[in-house]
Amino acid sequence: EPEVTQTPSHQVTQMGQEVILRCVPISNHLYFYWYRQILGQKVEFLVSFYNNEISEKSEIFDDQFSVERPDGSNFTLKIRSTKLEDSAMYFCASREQGDDGYTFGSGTRLTVV
């Protein structure tokens, strides 16, 4: 069964550093998403991406965040200057079209120290 692949599985970074979280969505999917889950809290929407541009973003997705699909296969989330409160599990997801459900990756655990 096709999978969404995320790397790394765990990243530790110092506050103020830039991090890039990487995702390889399912190849024929058209819609791409990032969600995050702070430990013990709900899964929160960050951003959706379609046709090489952001289609919707949440209030969480401020100027520190950016997304890119540089080569038609990878989908990345960049956090420019990490804060302690950015520590969370970050999930990438993709979807084909219509009323299909999402396929989520297994996540990257980001720890900011």
Place this chain on the structure above:
Amino acid sequence: DAKTTQPPSMDCAEGRAANLPCNHSTISGNEYVYWYRQIHSQGPQYIIHGLKNNETNEMASLIITEDRKSSTLTLPHATLRDTAVYYCIVRVLSNDYKLSFGAGTTVTVRA
């Protein structure tokens, strides 16, 4: 999107059917009911969705009441691997949509 209400937790015996309720009394005619689950620390997993007809797939069955104000997800023969948080999400179908996760129901399957 319509708000959903789920019990915070429930237990189920291994091998028995698990019936998970969800109330969505403010659902509108063009909103679908989706179910996802999240096994500890993993990414959420799509289970099933429906508009007004009952749906079944290899994982589960979804029964939506005639007035569409509530639904029940049934895992026919629960296994220990079905222990997870189950989310009922209601949303308008569109080409590009985001999911709004609530707290869900923590289902514990016991041997």
